[in-house]
Amino acid sequence: MTVILGQTFTGVSIGAVLLLIALGLSLTFGQMNVINMAHGEFIMAGAYTTYVLQKSVSDAGLSLLVALPVAFLVAGALGALLEWLLIRRLYLRPLDTLLVTWGVSLMLQQLARDVFGAPNVQTRAPELLTGHITVVGGADPLTFANSRLFILTLAVAAVVALSLTLRLTPLGRRIRGVVQNRDLAEVSGISTERVDRTAFFIGSGLAGVAGVALTLVGPIGPTMGTNIIIDAFLVIVVGGIGRLRGTVIVAFVLGIMQSVLEYSTTVSVAKVLVLVAIVAFLQWRPQGLYTLRTRSLV
């Protein structure tokens, strides 16, 4: 029983990381249908931002807090630049977008290697975030890592902020308008180009934020993005493209599945089982957990 509860906790903490890395994609992939393989490198950019900031801001806690908005801007700017240079030419060619952005990701990785060196770099976490809280005491205590708690809080805050932005602000309405009917939005006087770029800025910026958070739990190096990008895409696909709600639920479900299966089998088997389960799930619901029922014709 404790094991199940404990693994559920672990699953939630895995899910929090998944949610955070997938959140930016829910905008760029989910809303705009752009398969951006360089998204992982935007996460990397966020992580390196933290590293650079720590060189000038020595207090680990402060530098982490400062890094959040700065990484958002840095990764967001990279994203907007990518959108302007390449992606806007490719909106109707999704697989080409995938391949082109894969080329971009190769170049960004090499750039990181040349600028920061090939080995991973180190950031310091505030001591507070390297501990854990005890949820249930006793011989086999149930604990929750503070770093994961921080990531969970951050992820939830980002989800709330994103959904409020999409729902309440004029920008959000414009984004949704463009997503639902590009042509109509255009004739209604919305500059779809600007909306696209802004949406891409926000989505990529969220990747940067995820990068800051990842410095607490994982490595910071040139290839850190490639390891997580497919997981992030899977979360979106299973959740249903364009559905924030689905993204949130699926991130936690996959996290818990992974952690429970991992406990009873091995990491590899758990990963394979999760992937197979995803493939099977998509047979059952080819459009993901939540779908926008549309009447797209031909």
Next chain:
Amino acid sequence: MTELSGLRVRGLRVSFDGFTAVDGVDLDVRPGDLRFLIGPNGAGKTTLVDAVTGLVRASGSVRFEGTELLGRSVHRIARSGIGRTFQTATVFEELTVLQNLDIAAGAARGPLTMLRRRRSVPEPVARALETIGLTERSGSPAGTLAHGQKQWLEIGMLLVQDVRLLLLDEPVAGMSHDERQATGELLRRISAERTVVVIEHDMDFMRSFARSVSVLHAGRVLSEGTVAEVQSDPRVQEVYLGHAAVQDAGPTAAGPHPEHAGGAHAGSAVQEV
């Protein structure tokens, strides 16, 4: 013709996420009829055709020549002799006119025929090319055809497909006057031996060629009969005028409208009626 033949729709109902687009339609179209479906935007005309051809899930009953169609997959319905066209002409743009027609003619081909090249032009395809007047363009990619020619090509594809029920969604939209006349003549010829249902907003066209008319409104059949009967039906006039009032009040076509764009036709239709 026995009473089994023709299209017979009973209690057809289609809804999307709570919005009911077709709300209990009954419809009978006999062989040899040239039936026009009219109605304001959102009346459920296209959805009705979608339901008959299996594109959307529906409840109720749709029988053609005595066979129940609902629940069958799209291609099975197509194989039982039902063909349709779309509001925006959808031909295979990268393929030539000839290839388009050849594909339409070949659903029943066996694997061996499929894996071989086409060495000659099949007889029905050659005839259809003549009928739709595209023999000269047979080698051109369909994407290079003029708009009206594409719509003819679509009709030609239905001809070689040898369907017994044709469902045409705005076949003359965007055509010139002469082209409309030619298309109308063609439909009249076709309907001699088949059942033809046409969704149309062009009231002139309807008056010239319709043998019978059904008016749809808000997912139901509002009125049915000859052109004259329908035009004199006060309910029809009310619906069109009422609809026009809404249309004039503001171009709010942005809503969760299941119908595709096409507001301009509706506007002109109002003046026609």
Next chain:
Amino acid sequence: MSSGSSGSSGSSDFRGSGGSRSSGAFRYSRRKVVAGAAALAAVVALSACGAKTDEAGGSSDKAAKADTSGGTVRVGLLNSLSGTMAISEVTVRDSLKLAIDEINASGGVLDKQIRPISEDGASDWPTFAEKASKLIKEDRVAATFGCWTSASRKAVKPVFEKNKSLLFYPVQYEGLEESPYIFYTGATTNQQIVPALDYLKSQGRKRIYLVGSDYVFPRTANKIIKAYAKANGMKVLGEDYAPLGSTEFSTISNKVKASRADAVFNTLNGDSNVAFFKEYKSAGLTAKSMPVVSVSIAEEEVKSIGSQYLAGQLTAWNYYQTTEGDANERFVKAYKDKYGQDKPTSDPMEAAYTSVYLWKAMVEKAGSFDPEKVRAASDGITFEAPEGRVTVDGASQHIHKTARIGRIGTDGLIEQVWDSGEAIKPDPYLKGYPWASGLS
């Protein structure tokens, strides 16, 4: 390799049984040619006419000869400069270049300057094989230095054997291998893993948990550890593997924590270590309560993980930046002067550096760059390496090395807490250890 090993060890690696095997293949071919030709139809039959089938051994002497004419001699540097392994391998390449520069500055080898040709293995095993081939056949190098992962070594091994060219492999590895054309200058298992276990046993830490990346080295290492534990009254409480590159360790650290082991034996590689130690600390596990002995964490990795997470944990190597001795002081200074004061030196870098000097000494003893002569001259070659004196064991082509257990300090350096006292004779098949008899 010793010709004796082929008879006794069940592994019967190809070289020992080479003669009999190829004649077997010849007999075998007659039967299979019929079947093959029938299946692959005319195409194979056609080309088979042009090709001479393997008349045993007839092909083997077509090896590309190294080009040592002129005033320079070329050597290959084969490391991953891109992809996931670049995080480790780039520093090895740097270290190799340092050694080559030093040797060139002091007159070169046999009066020839060394010209390094660097190739990128791209963290991809078939690419390693391709590049090894290119270095040997196109660049006609006299020797090649590099490779890190076991998989890359396994991929290039047949290439070097086929072409009778030399590879110097600088990383500690899983043993169970001897190739006549590979010199192993990193530790084999009895120079790293076995001493680490001895150390744990001497500290009374007998209940251990095994965590490793999912590839050959950790799996083999753990097999050895389990055999050792069985024979030495230790207990293995659990064994977990994460895919290479995996960065999610919450469940594994839960399992480790629940096991209440005395110590963790860590054979994780690369990125995974960072995530593992961050998770380990978050779970409240400390070096005091449950120390982790790592065999793939050197100064470079400490730097990228952070002493915040690692202070107090143990490592097992043959060299640390803090190892005492003039040779090491010179090495560390030269390295930092060349690449930056903040760059640490580590065991694989040292082994790579040493390998170039060992090759130089062998060539000079042989008076030739010819691989066969170099091999023949290798036995007993010594070098005052940064890790202390190393001696080449000609039979296994490994080197005698001193095992060292270190503790990671808060300054990011590793301080030695124990050493084996003398250089340990390499024993890749662990033949000298009775408990290991069932392993290979």
Next chain:
Amino acid sequence: MTEPTSAPGKGNPLKRAVPAGRSARAAAGFAAAALALFALAPLALSDFRLGLLAKYLCTAMVAVGICLAWGRGGLLTLGQGVFFGLGGYAMAMHLKIADAGPGNLPDFMQLYGTATELPWWWRPFANPLFTIAATVLLPMAVAAVLGSFVFRRRVRGAYFAILSQALAAALAIWLIGQQATTGGTNGLTDIRGFFGYDLDDPVNQRMVYFVIAAALLLLVALARQLIHSRYGELLVAVRDSEERVRFLGYDPANVKLVAYVVAAGMAGLAGALFVPAVGIISPAMIGIVPSIEFVIGAAVGGRASLAGAVLGAIGVAWARTALSEEFPGAWTYFQGLLFIVALAFLPGGLASLAGVVKRRRTARPTGEPAPALPLGEAA
């Protein structure tokens, strides 16, 4: 990009519906390719470079399938690594068994495994005929099962792409996890013989090259036949408008399935021949990255044109070698740049350059150059 069609004009247009010059030009191209592969390359290239060319030709064989399935059928085939791997492992398993000799276990099983005899699923691969059949049929069977589920459920566009990648990742992780029986990360290495021929012998390496070159030409011929058959026309129709085809009475799932299965078989054969050419098959050839790389070659060259896809695959593989030899520390910049420029600015790949020139010359109106991809439908 698509086959040029004769200009409208004199004579009976229906006669010219089957272009006459096409076959002659194709035959000439085919002869030129055969000449280059069988005569020029062996004469001009060193053994080492010829070996590399053999490796490139294997990726070109995958590209032939990709041209069919993606270029013609619009299927986002991002999981070709799976089929390549299945073919490769099938072949490598047989060769390892043969290398070990009767009664012996393959070397890695003796070193790292616990088994004392071959696992049951290895045993059939001791038979050469079974193996040769399996290298093609096994990937095709897997593709058929997978495809019939996926296409019938109308999983399309981005979903299909991501799903393929998930499968590729799953297979790679599984292979790595089964180290005792699959060689794990190492893969199956040190393959020395090929149906009785000693692969150490340069003459036999050449033979392998010729087999691969012949297989590539065979696949190109096969794909060409398919592309120009009625099926090929139907496939393009499905790519451009799947629903429309359905209303004509076809089941597009079956149409796509054929292309997918054939492409899988081609990838499997490529994987099988890759093994003797390179001497190794490993999970590194199966995962997401190689799957993307297979597609990129075809995309850079021109996905919808057979010649474009094949030359693109060879060109990209060659560029990778050449760039990394020339700039070992910075070649990924150039590689990334190549992908970006070729794909972002030349939608039809390099093959469309030829098309642009041709169109300029004949000044004839044509249809859309870029094949429409069906992602929009997935929205």
